[in-house]
Amino acid sequence: MTTYIALLRGVNVGGKNRVVMATLKERFEQHGFTNVSTYLNSGNVLFSSEETNSLQLTEDCEKLIESEFGLKIIVTIVSAKMLLEALEQMPEWWNTDKESKHNVIFVIPPTTTEEVIESVGEAKAEYEKVAYHERVIFWSAPIKTFSRSRWSKIVGTKMYSRITIRNANTVNKLAELVQKNN
Numbered sequence: 601m602t603t604y605i606a607l608l609r610g611v612n613v614g615g616k617n618r619v620v621m622a623t624l625k626e627r628f629e630q631h632g633f634t635n636v637s638t639y640l641n642s643g644n645v646l647f648s649s650e651e652t653n654s655l656q657l658t659e660d661c662e663k664l665i666e667s668e669f670g671l672k673i674i675v676t677i678v679s680a681k682m683l684l685e686a687l688e689q690m691p692e693w694w695n696t697d698k699e700s701k702h703n704v705i706f707v708i709p710p711t712t713t714e715e716v717i718e719s720v721g722e723a724k725a726e727y728e729k730v731a732y733h734e735r736v737i738f739w740s741a742p743i744k745t746f747s748r749s750r751w752s753k754i755v756g757t758k759m760y761s762r763i764t765i766r767n768a769n770t771v772n773k774l775a776e777l778v779q780k781n782n
Contacts, residue, residue: 601634601648603680603778606661607706608643608673609764617671619643627668631660639773643673644766646777654679655709676708676764678735680778686736687775693729694738695768701746702768705737705754711762713737719759724750737763 606628611619621638624645628636633647651657654677661675686704695702707713713732723730728741728749741749754760766774 601650602652603635603646603648604654604657605678605680605683605774605778606643606645606647606657607676607678607764607766608645608661608665609675609708609761611643611671611673612641617673619665619669619671619673623668624665627664628661631664637777639777640770642766642770644770644774646774658709674708674761674764676706676735678706682734683736683771683775683778686733687771689733690738691729691731694731694740695772697740697742699744700740700742702738702740703765704768704771705739705751705763705765707735707737708762708764709735711759716759716763719757720754721750724748728752 611617621641625636625638628645628647633649635648637646638644639646649657657677658675661677662673665671665673707716713735716737727745728739728751730751731738739751741752746752754763
């Protein structure tokens with residue numbers, strides 16, 4: 601049994617794509633997933649499955665959401681192992697400065713991390729820091745100059761639909777929760 605996190609892109613944002621997390625949890629359980637829990641209202645579902653093919657899990661979750669909620673939601677599946685490995689490789693500057701925003705950008709396959717980085721362009725060193733491990737991009741930018749950062753402008757680009765973003769608090773909590781389940 602492997603522990604995974606399904607990251608749903610764009611649910612419960614500005615009153616759109618409304619998904620009740622308690623109902624989502626029930627549907628995941630009815631689909632045969634075990635140890636199901638949700639975190640926050642932004643589409644983070646932790647679960648265990650015998651299935652080891654993350655592309656198959658993605659397809660299963662997207663079909664489940666479409667059939668149960670009538671929504672075409674992009675889902676990316678992150679194994680607990682991958683998340684924990686990425687956090688072991690996080691840069692020392694990530695999530696340390698209280699005057700900065702710290703995010704993780706999860707790249708949604710088949711898009712590659714390199715494609716996202718190439719599309720957005722090189723980080724502006726005076727305004728932000730970016731590093732990555734596999735499909736996980738760590739990004740920090742001072743709140744005062746956040747709007748000047750190159751990566752803050754990823755919203756609205758063609759790559760925006762190929763990523764999902766979580767803040768440091770959410771990512772750290774998800775890591776804590778998967779460690780409890782393992």
